[in-house]
Amino acid sequence: MQYQTFLSKRYLKRRWAPWAAALAVALGVFSLISVLAVMEGFKLEMKERIRGSLSHVVVKGSAMRMLVGEDPLLEAARETAGVEAASPFIETLAIYRSTVLDYCILRGIDPSSEPKVSDFGLYLLSDEEIDRLQADRFLMLPDDRPPPDPQRVSEMFSLERRRQMLRWRLRGDPSVGFDEQAPPQGLVVGIEALRSGRLALGDVVQLSSYSPVSYEPRIGQFIVVGAFQSGVYEQDQRWAYSDIRALQQILDLWDDEAQDMRITGISLRLSDYSQANQIREQVQQEIGRRMELDPTDGDAIPWRSMEIKTWEEQRENLLQAVEIEKRIIAAMMLLIVAFAAAMIFLILMLLVIEKNRDLGVLRALGATRSGVVILVLKQGMFLCITGAVFGLLGGWLLIENINQIHELLYLATGVRLFPPDIYYLEKIPAHLRWQDMVLVCAPTLIFGFLGSLLPALWAGRRDPIKALHHE
Template identity: 20%
Template sequence: MASNPPPFAAFEWMIAWRYLRARRAEGGVSVMTWISLIGITLAVFALIATLAVRSGFRSEFVGTILGANAHATILSVGEVDPLGNLNRTIPEYGEMAERLRAVPGVTHVAPVISGGMVLVSSQTQNWGVEVIGIAQPDLADMPGIAAAEQSAGDLSRLGEGIAIGSGVARRIGVRVGDRLRITSPNGVQTPMGRSPRVNAYEVVYIFTAGRYDIDSTRAYLSFDEAQSFFNREGVADEIQVMVEDPEHVENVALPLLQAAGDRAVIWTWRDISGGFLRALEVEDNVMFIILSILVLIAAMNIVSGLIMLVKNKGRDIGILRTIGLSEGSVLRVFFICGSFTGLIGTGMGVILGCLFAIYIDPIFSFVNFAMGGGVWDPSIRGIYALPAELHLADVLKAVALSLGLSFLVTIFPARRAARMNPVEALRYE
């Protein structure tokens, strides 16, 4: 007795391939196949492109935060002086910094002066900036500033002048070597009240950190000069801490707080930007669901094409069943027809999506040129260009979703073909 053929035998693939190449008289089947193929290709392309942009946007956002800001900031709860003013400076900042450096996982500790918003002026323009006082070696350890995307000047000369963001430089029209004037409302106390303090500094360094809000509002003075200018002699406003694993900075938050002392509080970068990141995650999940629905709609076209194919091939199915083809073989033939469309469409969508993520810069430049510029506003987006970062996990997620839905929806019309009664199929032939 002849043994049953194994599943997905060569003749099943041959029959399926024959059905996929519809003749001109069966053009409707061919059209539906092409519609299904194009639909799945575009849906997978859109899904991969969205996941890549999402990953790139988060990576760019977090990278610029961590590159130009502290991972954690130690502050003092403060004390009320006899005049009723709250003093939150840290007089023992040197000893506190040493204790923080001893915490496992800490890579860098820097006392800083937070001068707040001041007015910077050139000969023709004025602009409000946030001035931070920090020692030059400490600022050199900030990759977003010292190793900025674009920079001009010499950061090692910070003690001789001021470092400003490129957005500040454009606003007030200065370059390296020019002088600008800083006006702080918290100046010298006089019998007539507090008078503004004004000083002029040479621009020694201009940086582009990659974040619009940083580049357009940030300036740095040396720590000693900031102490003198902002009346902080002998104290620091806060202590900035860098850690080995900033993505899990919460793991070292308690040890840092214990090392800082009883009157200290801690703010991590997640406390400051966590709301935006959580909103971004919610948006990502919603977009993934919406695009998954698009993939499902595209996969449903396979059902329409297979139903038409089964209807057109009713006579063939009856003959195949009559000569001994089993229900399982018929089911696999039509399953191959549907899943092959999903497989090819998914592959083409993956190629297009990966190419989009890889060449997003020239694509974005072309779109910006075609639209006459101004497509991307960094003052709203926070970053200067549309980023994309391709991850294998995102690609595999899109492939698994597309193939899973394609295989799933193919089963139902394939089962209908397999269960077709050969006698009924041949009755009117």
């Protein structure tokens, strides 16, 4: 047995103060690992929800000239290996007046192809679901909903649905004065717009925007035919969908030069997102090639400036903000670990002072200076590692049971630490990554080592003769 291990056991067995330092390390690691796991879970959850609303890759023209040649664009994209589906879209900012003056991001989509490139079809709510979600403002769509019917999106924007909604609306107030045979265009809004009372199903709203072609204000009448819940609060509050053809007419997107309607861009779904960069290059090359062709060629796409972005690049700022927030919190919380290491330092210094005579005796009995250094260092690192292991274990247990614990706390105190309406999450998301464990443990061990090294070196430099004369 190495005498350092033997003596460390004896010293630690009979004192509680060193264990307070280990407890401090454990609490530091526990807090850090729990916070990082929740932040990571939150990030993943948010990413998943944003990803669902966006397609994998978007080909987008400039804000004013936009893109033209919808058919060859879609053809170019669909012919590229790795592209599963493509769908055109228009995106514009619009204001509307309901109970208050408000704005929305209006997306014109092709109802038949949009469900193939995004999860819009999945997020689309049935009338019954809208009633349930409006009745309970904390309610989220269950994860195990039946798979959406591909026809639902088309039905939602269909003339029949618009007529049905208008009929229902007119029955409530026959003096509105709309023609049931020519109902306004359909509009699907986020559930939060309904929950906040700004809009209601069947509402006829006037949306105002500017045409990027004529720079003139354009106005369109829409009827709220449905609602969606994407799980991203901002989207559920501000986004609205309409039929792309109707929106092209309203915004007057006819391009005289190309003799075609303009679109903001096309959305692509890839068969394997991990290949996104490669596929993006190929799509760019193919579209670029077609833009170079003679305009009389059937495959030609009129030249317009464009950019191709993955959905992560599109929402880079938001995703980076969460990542930066996570790093800042981790850095701040490392202070707890540093504090714990400082405790180890102080306790070891006290131990060296207390055990000064013992260390002198050990030197007299044949222990080397480095042996004494290792003796103190071993104790510090043992406390640090023990604390880190228990902290990790505690953190893991908390993460595994975080929602049950949260529920128990709610039942006991009546306070929700994680209100679903604020975070827009029914459950606290938590995801423990090995990288985060390394991120927590490495600084902990480094701090612990540094906190132990100084007392250890100091112990090694003590004069054994002075120590032996001390009684």
